[in-house]
Amino acid sequence: MTANVEPKKQAVLIVDDQPDNLALMGSLLKEFYKTKVALNGEKALQIAMSPEPPDLILLDVMMPGIEGYEVCRRLKENKATSDMPVLLL
16 A cells, blocks of 8 residues: 655745735745745845755846845856746746
8 A cells, every 4th residue: 555645846936025926926836836935135045045945936026125136146156056947027
């Protein structure tokens, strides 16, 4: 007899400074992916460089503080995160 083991869901990091956008994207993706959220670029970088990084980042371009392009540039410069897929929204 074998146990029914569900495959591990891939993690998606959603980065947006608008809570409504985070809620919408999270609700659309939560059935299929493990979702993580960040309200700003600094938090996104922390999560991306954590021991359990996301498999994909959905990144808002226009945010206060560190904008999406700068977050993406830093991710691509870092050896640990350079291969992480990023979709700019």
